[in-house]
Amino acid sequence: MSTERGRFLGGVFFVGVVALIFPPPQFLAATESAAASAAHADPVAPILLALMLIALGAALGGRWMSRLGQAAVLGELLVGVLVANLGFYFGQPTLTILREGETIRNITAIAFQQSVTLAQAAHLALPPGPHADSLAAILATPAGLNAVSVYGFVDPLARIAVIVLLFLVGLETSVSEMRQVGKASFFVAVTGVVAPFLLGLGAMAWLTPQSSLARDLFIGGILTATSVGITARVLRDLHQAQRTEAKIILGAAVIDDVLGLLVLAVVSALVVAGRVSVTDIAVIALKALLFLAGSIWIGLRVTPHLVKRLARLEMKNFRLLFGLGFAFALSWLANWAGLAPIVGAFAAGLVLGEFFLSEMEGKHSLRELLSPLESLIVPVFFVLMGMQVKLEAFAELRVIGIAAALTGVAIAGKVVAGLACSRKVSRLGVGIGMMPRGEVGLIFAGIGKGLGVVDDAIFSAAVIMVMITTLLTPPLLKAALKPQPSPAE
């Protein structure tokens, strides 16, 4: 009863805060002019507001889902979907801008590089229509400018958050565990790349026989991606991160990232040049391998000495700085090698966890030191991911058919990959864990769009596929992985 009342009051409070913080535009005009007249009108003020709302929404959504027995991350995603789409519907500037995501980055780049205003850049970046018009109208207002600066802070913060998350996951994973699941991970990754690729190619050739092979190859490529952020977070929320399935998924995701990079390179080369330059592909593969070999070398040779020296320092915060700095450095290197930064963050955690655990026993562990930071910023990533789910995409009928086919193939292809494991683990769980495409699939689709092989309908369908696989993963993974208190085998 008291809980019911508390939940109700919490809801009322949340709606009230949303209304106060993100008032309709007509009220904003008055607030803006008042703020402009203030002496200190600090540019950080709108960012503080956005962070507070995101944190509040994440906390409420997370608790709501935890009570329903689901992973907290699902609540964060759903709060993001709900708030951003309501905000868009009511024309609230900040929420509309945050919902656009990557598009805002393109628009600002155009405004910076061409002799156009931000509003004109929106018309250049988007297909003509009411969407471009309303976005341009918002970008012409001071509130729109504030919203762009909020995006310029919150988006990198979210990206750093997922780096911190994968670093933590790496810290909690031991190298020997990864070695044990190495073979299983490899087969899961290869199946998880080949199966969706072939299924996608086949489905497209069958559904739209008039389409070009280049386009079908690209769609196959989009389907190969795996974004391990969601899965890692779900496993943490459900306290299942130490299961064998979790290790297999993590290993497979790393290998998948390398394979996906090669698929992308091959497919792009085929589309652009009509043929594949072996040298180019070799350079790309070499960089990725160089990164992986480099992190192992750093792990075996450099880190033990570094950690031993640092262990003597009693400054616990210096250790935190070093840990995060190392994670950032390997993330940057991974990005240099063409891999996702989170692959680097995971490698950093893996390497550092091994030595920190033995050297630092009994003291404040790096995990403990990172815990406050994790709880502060990781939800930002998932709320922002939810915010970028555009519900109106589901209203375009001609897209829905392709989206349904892509989504089915995307799910089937990765679930099949789970069969590459031994029967001793939950093969369904592994398959579902590989399912979310996240930003990796979107990057692939975006490159295809840039090359002109992926048209708007296919792009929207790919976005829907990414959204559905992302939102379905938390509940399906929870259902597939029955609680299992101690690590199996």
Add this chain to the structure above:
Amino acid sequence: MSTERGRFLGGVFFVGVVALIFPPPQFLAATESAAASAAHADPVAPILLALMLIALGAALGGRWMSRLGQAAVLGELLVGVLVANLGFYFGQPTLTILREGETIRNITAIAFQQSVTLAQAAHLALPPGPHADSLAAILATPAGLNAVSVYGFVDPLARIAVIVLLFLVGLETSVSEMRQVGKASFFVAVTGVVAPFLLGLGAMAWLTPQSSLARDLFIGGILTATSVGITARVLRDLHQAQRTEAKIILGAAVIDDVLGLLVLAVVSALVVAGRVSVTDIAVIALKALLFLAGSIWIGLRVTPHLVKRLARLEMKNFRLLFGLGFAFALSWLANWAGLAPIVGAFAAGLVLGEFFLSEMEGKHSLRELLSPLESLIVPVFFVLMGMQVKLEAFAELRVIGIAAALTGVAIAGKVVAGLACSRKVSRLGVGIGMMPRGEVGLIFAGIGKGLGVVDDAIFSAAVIMVMITTLLTPPLLKAALKPQPSPAE
């Protein structure tokens, strides 16, 4: 010997990292194109690099100064000055952009709102000359665009950092202590506003008799500001934050912010309208008082209940979220009231510290939870502040004279304010603690420039005054406040 060698190796490592991370522009071009061809080219990569370098520089600078017995913050400031000006000299894009500070905000606003590119906007925002040309050239390159996105993340992060710092200072200060020093703070604040204002007015009237009264009034206004961030940090570094002098300075800085706001309002009104509208001034004063009264009301009525409920929650990270959310909310409100956000953050700490200390005894304190965050982000603020010290400003001879006069008056005016205290405390320490103008003085000068009363020479002189008072405070404060292990009286 081992320390010497360690220091030498550390220095070599630092220079190597700087060279690797911020290579000369000709090398960058090659790296850029390689990065652009990579699949994942994540926009967060340049931000990760900048954060790593800032953290590394801050750690080395801080340790260097700590060894010399100085406050670590001085090392962070000096590393900022050194690295940014070297980077500017060698044309390194990111460092050049970070060094510009506020100017970049103006330039992006122009590029967004007018039909110009970022490079053209630089010419519109800056006086014609080689500085504008070189900045425009950098802003026309991809590296320049990356640097702008780095600034768009690092600048708000620094502002949030100083909010966290003042929140922590507030948490460590008790309301009753503040009440004890209330009278002393009030007299220090009033003297510290009146003395520099009159001294500035007099000095300008004497030095440049041909100048307008409006300009002299504005210069007086610039000199009234107090930016308490530096002082708070120095006192923390020297473990002197619990001294009576520290409380007096903090209280005086809050009152000073309110008084400075009123002075700014009156002076601006005189310049714009030629007369002062009593209604406008009353509204501004009312908002500031409303904020202060509101935070006291929240402190006495709302917080105890909230904290009691939160204390029952065993989620330590939820408590951290609540604490930071509260600090952000009061910072936002302070900004709404026309005050500096850090005044709100300090009030939030004061209010929350009172109840958290009694409710949460024995558990993880909010201070402990904030400590990792503090050590990660607070140095960013001070390195960035150091980076914005433009050494070439000291080369303009016609500016140096005015700057010397302003600086002398600025120091004298605040040191005199210390005399308003009783003899039982270090009056010199209090006066020096009130000395740094920081961003508050720059905001005042910027508004004057916007209104056309402050010309470029005066503006540069004001910037030099702010830089010198900021850089002098750490060593002078350390000298004035002899170590005093237990709180006096």
